[in-house]
Amino acid sequence: METVLSKPRLSKRILEMKESSTLKMAALSRALKAEGHNVISLSLGEPDFDTPEHIKVAAKQAIDDNFSHYTPVPGYLDLREAISHKFKRDNKVDYSPAQIVVSTGAKQTLANLMLCLLNEGDEVILPIPYWVSYEAQVILAGATVNSIPTSVDTDFKITAAQLEEAINENTKVFLFSSPCNPSGSVYLKEELEALADVLAKHPQIVVVADEIYEHINFTDGHFSIAQLPQLKDRVVTVNGLSKGFAMTGWRLGYMGAPLDIAKACSKMQGQFTSATCSITQRAAIVALGDNLEPTFKMKEAFKQRRALMIELLSDMPGVKINEPEGAFYIFPDFSAFVGKKAGDTVIESVDQLCMHILNTAHVALVAGAGFGNPECMRISYANSEENLREAMARMKKCLSELS
Ligand SMILES: Cc1ncc(COP(=O)(O)O)c(C=O)c1O
Structure with a gap:
């Protein structure tokens, strides 16, 4: 017989806590990868370099x-x-x-x-x-x-x-x-x-x-x-x-x-x-000592990739970007795609668009809602130039197929 508890086992604190949207997206992309899909993850907040x-x-x-x-x-x-x-x-x-x-x-x-x-x-x-x-x-x-x-x-x-x-x-x-x-x-x-x-x-x-x-x-x-x-x-x-x-x-x-x-x-x-x-x-x-050479090299690599991302995203009609001045993220506004259709399905939110891009283009991004802005998505460019080019080409195709 199932035991009925008079109170929930878990605390209100944890029951009411939101799951981290970045970790959630990482888990979803890992699951798709495990099914054999070639997923490019641009959802992670970590450098793709090794420790110096x-x-x-x-x-x-x-x-x-x-x-x-x-x-x-x-x-x-x-x-x-x-x-x-x-x-x-x-x-x-x-x-x-x-x-x-x-x-x-x-x-x-x-x-x-x-x-x-x-x-x-x-x-x-x-x-x-x-x-x-x-x-x-x-x-x-x-x-x-x-x-x-x-x-x-x-x-x-x-x-x-x-x-x-x-x-x-x-x-x-x-x-x-x-x-x-x-x-x-x-x-x-x-x-x-x-x-x-x-x-x-x-x-x-x-x-x-x-x-x-x-x-x-x-x-x-x-x-x-x-x-x-x-x-x-x-x-x-x-x-x-x-x-x-x-x-x-x-x-x-x-x-x-x-x-x-x-x-x-x-x-x-x-x-x-x-x-x-x-x-x-x-x-x-x-x-934290004085050898910051490897850090400067990483920064230079991120700077070059930022230029690449700006170039590739500027070439996608409907995607609105600014020029980020640091970190390794860009946060484009995708609100122009809300209301468009993927086949018979209406894209009701940027959150839904983010899932659509994951499931059809196999590119993992993070929807902006978790960051307080439901019109944008975060793209991490802590990835190789080759992967960034491939991911943006897939995303461009996916977006252009919306009607
Ligand atoms: C803005 C910001 N603060 C703090 C952290 C936490 O970093 P860590 O706990 O790895 O030192 C992160 C990691 O993503 C971050 O992006």
Whole structure:
């Protein structure tokens, strides 16, 4: 006999949580591949390069040197010193080692922050499009999202006036990524100054700047909002090794934060995972050192692929693009295809179009709804030029067959 439970076995928290749309698409494309289809996946948020050699050597050495024990929860002191130095060198920002917490990926850094900063009733301002996990983590922390719309016509960037209008007495955090996942947009110094002038009037707001794509920035240089004096002691800068050093599987993210926030996040992490992997931490000291040559090479490759994607997508009637300035994504607007027909089936949404492209062209993209913008799709160009050309040719054919 089936047991009837008076309450659901699983928590409301998990039952109400959205599945990550990027991970969902990756799973769907793997399933199609397993059926024998030649699927090209442009849905992944990771570099297609291998970790640079000198970093791998440091990890192997760390194993031989028996770095096999628990480490301090916020990370080894010499790693936090290296991060403090990196913040000074690259970002002209002072965070002492005590203000730095190293975590199991920037994803955990952000989760720590949301759990440490937010109470029920608090609001987090997220410019749209935002990275999928921001929304889920804010809701998990019991707070709500207050999102600010943008479009391809404004380069997916918000203005100071929009930010001013969105702020209210419940606003606790302003969270954004630059370069942005999924749009590739980069906020320039003047734009950040304008946003900072607004935020300066509201001292209760903590600014969380996710700079994990810092090294994949095609503008004249990356600018950190933490540099701005009007936001002194209010900015948490989040970063990590996954994107700039092709180290997604190694799991290391970090932040520089005001001391009280750093201590709180370390306490939170101490009850969840403790520190990240000791071997990864030793390798990170080398990764964050002065040999950025492999990182620059990857950036150059992404820049060339961006040019290719712009060329190929510009040649598809109905697809509207802007020029992304960083990361390895482009976020075209596909709304012109909604209402068209594939055979007898009406394409009712860009979400449905994304599934149609997967099932007919065998190209995996990620629908924009999970990023807060249901008119666009995210295309990752962290793939070979050959695959990008083939994927775009298939997609062009698929779109041209809609009537
Ligand atoms: C904007 C952004 N922030 C944070 C992360 C998390 O990176 P990780 O947990 O691999 O350090 C990602 C990964 O996709 C990202 O795109």
